Amino acid sequence: MMQNIHNAADLAPHYDVVIVGAGPAGLSAAIEASNHGLVVLLADENQSPGGQIYRSVEHASDADLGRMGPDYANGRTLLERFRRAKVSYASRATVWSVGPADEETGDGVHPLELGISLGGIARPIAAHRVILATGALERPFPIPGWTMPGVMTAGAAQILMKSSGLVPSGRTILAGAGPLLHLLASQLLRAGVSVIAVVDTTPVENRRLAMPHVLGFAASSYALKGLKLLLVHRRARAIRGATALEAVGSGQFSTLRLHRGNKSLHIEGDLLLLHQGIVPNLNLTLAAGCDYVWDERLAAFRTAVDICGASSVPGVSIAGDAAGIVGAAASAHQGELAGLTAALDLNRIGQGVYEQRRNELARKLARALKGRSFIEHRFRPDKTFRVPEDDVIVCRCEEITAGKLRxxxxxxxxxxxxxxxxxxxGMGPCQGRLCGLTAAELLAQCRGVAPGELGYFRLRPPIKPVTLGELAALPHTEAAIVAVAGWVERAAEERRTS
Structure with a gap:
């Protein structure tokens, strides 16, 4: 049975596999690895397992399940399997570094080390293998007024619904592109929210680009889900083909101004929810040293991995949306492949057993990915909304405008x-999560090159805030002590001779 860990002092010094992230990919990787006898730790920042897609599903009421839809409710089955698995689970844990184990403190067997903070204590944990299942982030959506009160992301609104049962009480406007925007609209409508408009910024030409992939989409599970969403949408005003957006108000959002062709529209409301797709959460993977590439179809950077999730860093695998947006079902199968490969690498299963299981999972993964090409082409956000005008803030943490970057x-x-x-x-608390893509694309546009030629922010640990108390309490290596002691001795000598 699953073992809960609430304090870093209770963590074992090393594990066979450490998994970061408790969404579909991380949960499935933990189950698969434990089924083959590996000693597994799953570390997650949230209070309970499930990730964003299955957030708080274990505690959801029947009304919540009905409002959020069948895909959300399906998460309970996965969580029940996880609770029965022989794994250690650390909730509210922050993993702030991944890299090679310190040669002085390592045992020569566990080649990787993670920095983990839990319960106010930080500890280095050694591991044979690390699986990063950190999921996705909402793509930045910098429009005029996007930082004012009364403007939120669609993902933030969905988190409030799932974790606290909170829904907007006033007139709500949704604007942007991507499946999540339409899913949230249907969930809000089922919850009785006054959704007065759904403004679609998807470029019209995307329909033509997606047509070659329509047969694969029609044969996938996404087609029926999309049809159901459209039926619910008939209860809200739909405005398609918006080419410019601006949130306006006197200290508080009150009106959405939009352009549609030669027409200008004003929609009054109390809350504006913005969304234009999701992108891989790269920060931990890049801090670990994993290679990455620019994916033109996603219009985002993603980590380079093979079919089983192996990255360029030996022993580090990546599963789920952290390596490319694939959806919940495919993420789960990628997690299983990563857990299975760890079992092979650590000699817990033979090559024959591995190949049989791998082929089974590869077939399931291919079925789950059917229809993704259509979605990627159909909902690819327009560059007009990815790279803003000069007066728009790009970096919310440091209040840096697009004009300053230009x-x-x-x-x-x-x-x-x-x-x-x-x-x-990119130096603020979010460490580039809310501005990195925009800054990279803006600079590439100014230079007249692809973003992949310029690269992304260089990320170093710790990638999340760590207190001085936690750092001071970390076990110190002999090399670190000598380095500090030597500095103290040199400073004392300089004082004596000055």
């Missing part, structure tokens, strides 16, 4: 990292 780009900066040094864009 000024720096004109100086000939070599890439996003030099831009960050000049402007502090």
């Amino acid at each position: 000024e720096v780009a004109a100086l000939g900066v070599s890439g996003p990292n030099q831009m960050k040094a000049f402007t502090r864009c």
Whole structure:
């Protein structure tokens, strides 16, 4: 049975496999690895397992399940399997580093080390294998007024619904592109929310680009789900083909201004929910040193992995949306493949057993991915909304505008990292999660090259805030003690001779 761990002091010094993230990919990887006898730790920042897609599903009422839809309710089955698995589970845990084990403290067997904070204590944990299942982030949606009160992301609104049962009480407007926007609209309508408009910013030409993939979509499970969403949408005003958006108000959002062709519309409301798709959450994978590429179809960076999730860093695998947006079902199968491969690498199963199970999972994964090409082409957000005008804030943490970034780009900066040094864009608490893609695409546009040629922010641990108390309490290596002691001795000598 699953073992809950509430304090870093209770963590074992090493595990066969450490998995980061308790969404469909992480949960499935933990179940698969434990089924083959591996000692598994699953670390997750949330209070309970499930990730974003299955957030708080174990505690949801029947009314909540009906409102959120059958895909959400299906998460209970996966969580029941996870609760029965022989794994250690650390909730509210922050993993802030992944890398090679310290040569002085490592046992020579466990090649990887993670920095984990839990219960106010930080500890280094060694592992044979690490599976990163950190999921996705909402793509930045920088429009005029997006930082004012009364404007939120669709994902944030969905988190409030799932975790606390909170829904908007006033006139709600949804704007943007992507399946989640339409899913949330249907969930809000079923909850009795006054959704007065759903404004679609999907480029009209996307329909033509998606047509070659329509047969695969029609044969997938996504087709029926999409039809059901459209039926619910008939209860809300739909505005398609919006080419410009602006949130306006006097200290609080009150009106959405939009352009549609030559027409300008004003929609009054109390809450604006923005969304234009999701992108891989790269911060931990990049801090671990994993190679990444620019995916033009996703219009985002993703980590480079093979079919079983192996990254460029030995022993580190990536599963689910963290390596490319694939959806919940495919994420679960990718997690199983990563857990299975760890069992093979650690000699818990033979090659024959591995190949039989791998082929089975590969077939399931292929079925789950059917229809994704259509979705990626159909809902690819327009560059107009990905790269804003000069007066729009790009970096919310440091309040850096697109115009300031363009000024720096004109100086000939070599890439996003030099831009960050000049402007502090990406140095705030979010560490580039809310501005990284926008900054990279903006600079690439100014330079007339693809974002992949310039790269992304260079990320180093700790990728999440760690208190001084936690750092001070970390076990110290002999090399670290000598380094600090040597510095103290040199400082004392300089004082004596000055």
